Amino acid sequence: MSEKVLMKGNEAIAEAAVAAGCRHYFGYPITPQTEIPEYMSKRMPQVGGVFLQAESEVAAINMVYGAAGAGARVMTSSSSPGISLKQEGISYTAGAELPCLIVNIMRGGPGLGGIQPAQSDYFQATKGGGHGGYRNIVLAPNSVQEMADLTMLGFSLADQYRNPVMLLGDGVIGQMMEPVEIKENNTRAVEKPWAAVGMHGRAKPNIINSLYLKANELEDHNNRLQKKYALMRGNEMRWEEIHTQDAELILVAYGITARIAQSAIDIARENGKKAGLLRPISLWPFPEPPFVRLAKTATAFLTLELSAGQMIEDVRLATRDAKPVYFYGRTGGMIMSPMEIYQEITKILDGKEGK
Amino acid sequence: MAEVLFSRPKALFDIPTHYCPGCHHGIIHRLVAEVIDELGIQEKTIGVAPVGCAVLAYDYFNFDMLEAAHGRAPAVATGVKRVHPDAAVFTYQGDGDLAAIGCAEIVHAAARGEKITTIFVNNAIYGMTGGQMAPTTLVGQVTSTSPYGRNLETAGMPIRVSEMLATLDGPAFIARVAVNTPANMNKAKAAIKKAFELQLSGQGFCLVEVLSICPTNWGKTPLEAVKWLEENMVPHYPLGVYKDVQEAAK
Ligand SMILES: Cc1ncc(C[n+]2csc(CCOP(=O)(O)OP(=O)(O)O)c2C)c(N)n1
Numbered sequence: 001m002s003e004k005v006l007m008k009g010n011e012a013i014a015e016a017a018v019a020a021g022c023r024h025y026f027g028y029p030i031t032p033q034t035e036i037p038e039y040m041s042k043r044m045p046q047v048g049g050v051f052l053q054a055e056s057e058v059a060a061i062n063m064v065y066g067a068a069g070a071g072a073r074v075m076t077s078s079s080s081p082g083i084s085l086k087q088e089g090i091s092y093t094a095g096a097e098l099p100c101l102i103v104n105i106m107r108g109g110p111g112l113g114g115i116q117p118a119q120s121d122y123f124q125a126t127k128g129g130g131h132g133g134y135r136n137i138v139l140a141p142n143s144v145q146e147m148a149d150l151t152m153l154g155f156s157l158a159d160q161y162r163n164p165v166m167l168l169g170d171g172v173i174g175q176m177m178e179p180v181e182i183k184e185n186n187t188r189a190v191e192k193p194w195a196a197v198g199m200h201g202r203a204k205p206n207i208i209n210s211l212y213l214k215a216n217e218l219e220d221h222n223n224r225l226q227k228k229y230a231l232m233r234g235n236e237m238r239w240e241e242i243h244t245q246d247a248e249l250i251l252v253a254y255g256i257t258a259r260i261a262q263s264a265i266d267i268a269r270e271n272g273k274k275a276g277l278l279r280p281i282s283l284w285p286f287p288e289p290p291f292v293r294l295a296k297t298a299t300a301f302l303t304l305e306l307s308a309g310q311m312i313e314d315v316r317l318a319t320r321d322a323k324p325v326y327f328y329g330r331t332g333g334m335i336m337s338p339m340e341i342y343q344e345i346t347k348i349l350d351g352k353e354g355k
Numbered sequence: 356m357a358e359v360l361f362s363r364p365k366a367l368f369d370i371p372t373h374y375c376p377g378c379h380h381g382i383i384h385r386l387v388a389e390v391i392d393e394l395g396i397q398e399k400t401i402g403v404a405p406v407g408c409a410v411l412a413y414d415y416f417n418f419d420m421l422e423a424a425h426g427r428a429p430a431v432a433t434g435v436k437r438v439h440p441d442a443a444v445f446t447y448q449g450d451g452d453l454a455a456i457g458c459a460e461i462v463h464a465a466a467r468g469e470k471i472t473t474i475f476v477n478n479a480i481y482g483m484t485g486g487q488m489a490p491t492t493l494v495g496q497v498t499s500t501s502p503y504g505r506n507l508e509t510a511g512m513p514i515r516v517s518e519m520l521a522t523l524d525g526p527a528f529i530a531r532v533a534v535n536t537p538a539n540m541n542k543a544k545a546a547i548k549k550a551f552e553l554q555l556s557g558q559g560f561c562l563v564e565v566l567s568i569c570p571t572n573w574g575k576t577p578l579e580a581v582k583w584l585e586e587n588m589v590p591h592y593p594l595g596v597y598k599d600v601q602e603a604a605k
């Protein structure tokens with residue numbers, strides 16, 4: 001496929017995964033991501049792949065652990081409550097350094113919450129939602145096209161670093177239909193000499209494991225992981241800037257919120273207010289360089305999230321609090337309008353907002 | 356049994372294990388390794404180790420292995436087998452691992468007829484964590500979390516895993532064995548062999564439950580422990596074949 005077709009965001013993820021050579025999908029139904037397992041159940045048999053509806057998200061992520069450990073390009077997908085169940089397996093996958101793609105199409109919480117879109121799993125995704133101190137690369141698409149493109153990129157990065165990658169979307173982009181081009185497979189093929197595939201003449205067994213009973217060996221393992229994470233920080237920060245050069249106020253938003261922020265910036269510019277957008281695409285590693293730079297030229301930042309404020313902590317860290325960082329958020333599945341954001345912009349730029 | 360006693364199977368490394376004196380885990384490892392040697396499948400075997408006393412099984416077996424989270428071995432093995440349908444994939448799990456925290460994973464792997472083999476080591480206790488009550492602990496049995504003996508009113512009856520799984524259509528072979536006598540060891544080995552053969556011929560899910568002793572946490576000598584197994588475990592957990600699609604077809 002190289003021409004544009006109209007697709008839902010969730011379907012674009014699934015088709016891009018197939019295009020990227022993913023032939024193993026393990027999942028469990030939950031709104032608002034169920035289009036992904038449904039699409040895979042149709043598509044995988046057509047390409048000789050495996051679709052398996054697991055008995056739970058716990059089982060699904062452990063099937064991913066097994067398939068990834070056995071050398072396959074593999075993925076699972078879910079939404080917030082299901083992603084909570086996967087955290088044990090994600091920690092094991094990170095500990096055993098297994099490449100895989102985990103999709104979270106976020107809905108509101110806490111608890112069973114609701115089925116409407118949200119961005120309240122930022123902490124869980126970027127700070128290590130499971131135990132033990134690990135990092136996943138976290139990519140946040142803001143369009144159906146990026147759902148597809150970042151899926152492919154996710155598989156490449158997972159293999160390159162032997163690390164889980166999370167695609168962190170929201171219910172809006174998951175459900176939204178837009179024209180999308182599913183690109184030719186542009187992922188790198190990576191040898192996996194470490195995988196448990198059967199010895200087949202190899203002298204020593206391959207062991208997939210995250211257990212190190214001796215404290216010094218576990219510390220060595222952690223130090224190796226931290227070195228890898230430092231490499232990711234150096235190489236894999238991604239972001240987009242719109243109208244930031246002359247901006248007095250920098251709006252910071254990802255995913256669907258960044259789209260709405262863009263409309264608010266258009267209104268602001270029409271009214272002579274210099275606002276710009278800094279959109280983190282990689283939420284981990286968090287793209288610090290543009291924040292350091294823009295903290296010198298802008299007068300303030302406004303973080304926008306469909307949560308009560310999670311990414312704002314990273315924004316304050318990245319700007320070293322050099323300039324005021326304001327926050328505006330909605331929760332529970334409520335979505336902010338461009339006019340709501342514009343009013344926040346006006347309050348800050350007209351000096352009516354105390355820090 | 357002479358050759359069995361004097362030659363170490365290729366599928367087992369020649370190193371001492373961490374198991375307590377008299378523990379049956381070592382014997383069961385050996386039987387699995389002998390079967391893998393006899394079937395000539397070491398090169399295509401992929402094992403999945405549990406969380407439990409056998410967590411370090413990958414240090415002893417000489418083939419590719421994955422270490423799974425507590426109870427998740429059947430899901431991990433499912434992932435492996437779906438990638439390598441021709442491999443001989445097995446899980447090795449204790450009774451806490453399989454019958455408590457991993458109950459959903461084992462039931463659904465069995466129900467799907469997942470073409471894997473499970474070696475289920477039932478010692479009626481949580482060995483690794485120091486002897487707490489397991490779902491398989493017998494009524495009245497004293498453990499560190501049932502200090503007055505397992506109470507039927509509050510803890511219910513111990514789960515008979517083989518009987519339970521044999522009610523499903525997915526399994527091809529389910530047997531309960533013990534390794535308390537040379538004769539039983541031979542039967543156990545034959546069952547393990549069949550559980551691999553039927554997996555490899557694509558018949559379905561295969562499980563061998565091995566009644567096993569934990570002298571350390573039972574507070575007994577190995578000899579006393581074997582006697583306790585015979586007098587208390589075997590009556591509640593009768594030995595025998597609970598499902599065999601090959602026999603059924605005859
Ligand atoms: C999620 C989780 N919960 C609890 C534990 C602690 N734990 C380790 S082994 C074990 C019980 C193992 O008992 P069993 O499966 O019967 O194996 P045995 O040691 O008796 O062979 C427990 C509870 C753990 N490692 N992970």
Ligand code: SF4
Nearest residue numbers: 374375378408482569
């Ligand atoms: S604690 Fe029990 S099961 Fe574990 S090695 Fe010792 S005797 Fe065997």
Ligand SMILES: [Mg+2]
Nearest residue numbers: 449450480482
């Ligand atoms: Mg046990």
